[in-house]
Amino acid sequence: MRLCVFQIFLFCLLGLFGGKASYVFAQEYSDNVTERSVDLEAFQPRPIDLSKDLSIISFGSCNDLNLPQDMWASVVANKPDLWIWLGDIIYADTTNPRVLAAHYKRLKTHPAYKKLRDQTPIIGIYDDHDYGANDAGKGLPNKRATKKCLLDFLDVPYSDPVRKREGAYQAYLFGTPPRQIKIIVLDTRYFRDTLLPDPDPARRYLPNLEGDILGEAQWAWLEKELTHSPAQLHILVSSIQVLANEHGYEKWGNFPNARKRLFQLLVKTKPANLLILSGDRHMAEISRLDLQGLPYPLYDFTSSGMTHIRTSLEEANRLRVGPMIVKRNFGILKIRWEGTRPVVQMEVRGLQNELLLEHTVQY
Numbered sequence: 328m329r330l331c332v333f334q335i336f337l338f339c340l341l342g343l344f345g346g347k348a349s350y351v352f353a354q355e356y357s358d359n360v361t362e363r364s365v366d367l368e369a370f371q372p373r374p375i376d377l378s379k380d381l382s383i384i385s386f387g388s389c390n391d392l393n394l395p396q397d398m399w400a401s402v403v404a405n406k407p408d409l410w411i412w413l414g415d416i417i418y419a420d421t422t423n424p425r426v427l428a429a430h431y432k433r434l435k436t437h438p439a440y441k442k443l444r445d446q447t448p449i450i451g452i453y454d455d456h457d458y459g460a461n462d463a464g465k466g467l468p469n470k471r472a473t474k475k476c477l478l479d480f481l482d483v484p485y486s487d488p489v490r491k492r493e494g495a496y497q498a499y500l501f502g503t504p505p506r507q508i509k510i511i512v513l514d515t516r517y518f519r520d521t522l523l524p525d526p527d528p529a530r531r532y533l534p535n536l537e538g539d540i541l542g543e544a545q546w547a548w549l550e551k552e553l554t555h556s557p558a559q560l561h562i563l564v565s566s567i568q569v570l571a572n573e574h575g576y577e578k579w580g581n582f583p584n585a586r587k588r589l590f591q592l593l594v595k596t597k598p599a600n601l602l603i604l605s606g607d608r609h610m611a612e613i614s615r616l617d618l619q620g621l622p623y624p625l626y627d628f629t630s631s632g633m634t635h636i637r638t639s640l641e642e643a644n645r646l647r648v649g650p651m652i653v654k655r656n657f658g659i660l661k662i663r664w665e666g667t668r669p670v671v672q673m674e675v676r677g678l679q680n681e682l683l684l685e686h687t688v689q690y
Contacts, residue, residue, distance in 0.1 A: 387657035388413035388606025413606030414454025414566035464519035509558035518542025530575025594620035630658030
């Protein structure tokens with residue numbers, strides 16, 4: 328493909344500085360240009376404005392492009408300061424980066440989604456159906472390419488550290504002291520060990536007693552992000568549920584040692600006021616655990632099913648607060664402050680912005 332004057336200038340400028348970093352940047356830029364034909368709808372690199380105070384955070388998961396994209400007007404109506412993808416942004420189920428990028432572009436250029444993009448910063452993570460294959464983990468072929476497609480979709484600049492490491496985990500510290508909010512986005516796919524199938528047809532997986540979810544590099548990064556964090560509210564994003572542990576599908580409970588290690592890390596580091604956001608389950612629910620050694624209740628707010636929901640209306644979860652919502656939904660966090668203590672209103676909302684569930688936590 329013929330290079331434009333700007334590209335030639337850019338590569339010459341990089342050549343003046345020399346070094347491997349300049350070559351890598353130029354090569355990645357060239358690859359991106361070749362594959363996207365400088366498609367500004369597909370990739371508009373822009374950093375997130377971390378100085379912004381967050382009072383309304385919206386989030387969701389499980390968005391099939393072949394189904395109506397009619398939830399976005401309700402999302403936009405809440406005027407969120409931030410949107411967080413919890414996974415299954417699209418249902419591509421492919422490791423072919425061109426096919427995956429084409430699916431992402433379909434969503435990114437959809438008029439209803441564009442209204443959100445135009446006014447709201449967007450961050451997030453993949454889950455299995457946009458990672459590459461149903462319930463896939465670390466053995467997925469071409470997972471580096473699926474990570475790149477995600478980061479391009481999210482407009483993550485090439486200079487961001489997440490581009491240089493394995494896995495798509497990220498952290499963001501928003502706002503001004505003493506009312507900062509840290510959002511920690513975990514990658515529960517890239518390093519996750521093998522799931523063990525359960526012969527019982529009523530359940531899908533057995534516990535993998537030796538397996539891990541995050542991998543040692545991500546564990547070390549997570550501990551660093553939690554230790555002595557200046558934030559007064561922490562939001563931990565996991566594409567799969569952490570607290571709910573009685574169902575037989577994907578969850579942290581399939582790797583009990585990893586789940587225990589996460590709880591121990593929270594007790595050890597004691598980050599101020601942490602709650603979990605999760606997706607995957609094609610329903611919504613709020614779970615609560617009083618974790619010994621943690622000075623506040625631990626919540627896991629699950630929102631899943633923007634375009635489709637499960638068929639079963641009942642499921643055991645002894646940690647559930649309120650009902651399980653089996654309607655198409657997205658989640659909202661409304662945050663206000665009493666001094667330096669956050670008050671978080673959790674809302675499950677549906678079509679026409681209907682309020683389906685509400686629970687307030689005063690830390």
